Amino acid sequence: MAETTYKTPLLDELEKGAWPSFVKEIKMAAKRSPMANDLLGQLEHSYKEKIGHWKHGGIVGVMGYGGGVIGRYSDMPAEFPGISHFHTMRINQPAGWFYTSESLRQLCDIWERHGSGLTNMHGSTGDIVFLGTRTEELEPTFEELAKIDFDIGGSGSDLRTPSCCNGMARCEWACYDTMQACYQLTQDFQDELHRPAFPYKFKFKFSGCPNDCVASIARADMSFIGTWRDDIQMDQAEVKKYADDGLDIQRDVVDRCPSKCMAWDGKELSIENSFCVKCMHCINVMPKALRPGKDRGCTILIGSKAPIVEGAQLSSVLVPFMKMEPPYDDLKDLIERIWDIWAEEGKNRERVGEFIQRVGLGNFLEAIEVEPIPEMVAHPRENPYVFYEEYYEEDEGEEEEAEA
């Protein structure tokens, strides 16, 4: 096929301007792929009618797996036969999204042999997304992927494909090895990834520092954000160099500190580290002068989600500090306790954050055998959840007195 066979005046508008255009990419693919060509035709039709023409499948997949394939069918198969079936496959990405050019070529070759050739690198889950194939091509694609050591990712009510920032591989702020933790937990929880057994989806995301480049605090049911618990490392000579080079340390660093834990006398910067909330602002502004402390690990947060059944939520702190070192036994034990109670008591399509809101954090902590502590904050200096035993004892005492 030399050119696309559909007139696409509405889609053509999306090729204009300085931005990358998915229309341009689909048109390039359409020169070789009848599926991509019919995709253009149906999309133009949808834009004209302002009606979507996809049907959601619910059964297609590969043998033994319950996730990783999202069934799609056109509701206009006679007009657009190339996309009569147009299933999506989620492929588990390498930790940190590192590839060799050879493996990228292999992935693309496999997808050109078995699907539309269109990919999304990467989906919001982090997976490699293969867009558009027929049911009978799913198993052959899976087999070829297995031969080059790639596996399908998660979808449905399972552990979604864990993702992480590239951490220590490229970033000097990484407080733990995100790629190792992500890889290890992916390997250890293969059953949960491929065999949906939860009330709804569950996501892990690993960020090496509080800059949280993978936005785990907003997108993961369980967020692992690198942090430190000693003092910020400081080089006063470098601080002075920044000042000499024109940085207004008072205005751009000290005044912007959310916990006001810094002071600048024009010569020396001082930090009251016990007040620091690890926002990273000062470190980001003066990377040569300031660094995270040396006693590093991660903060584990729980409960964030995008709005689906209920509104959006951010994660709140569950474990203020944990050392992140293989084989991560304490971490795996905590995760399994959370899954146990949520899988058993969670309602259908209830995310773990919604479950915690329904049963109350106090009850949830009791069920997973974690003691409530003041550092379990929803926001810095805001803790609506802590319950102290003595309050209960006082209440009980008062009740007893009233009854008497």
Add this chain to the structure above:
Amino acid sequence: MAKTVEEVADLMFNMVKDAQGQKKLKPMDLTKAMIEQYGDEVDKKLCKAAIKQLINSGRCVYTYFGGSYVELPHREGAAND
């Protein structure tokens, strides 16, 4: 006496077969039902292995309709030829 994986898989298969077309069952529904009916003869680990066997043998499949379920293999309504 503790049940075997095969026995639990058969019991679960019958549950899925009886519910087909009437109620979609999640893996945890099957597990809870087994524990409720057979008490100490089964546990979560055994139930997990039984579901795995049901799926790997092709007797049941995972399906997705807003959540994930275990059903008998069937042609889905949305499918085109």
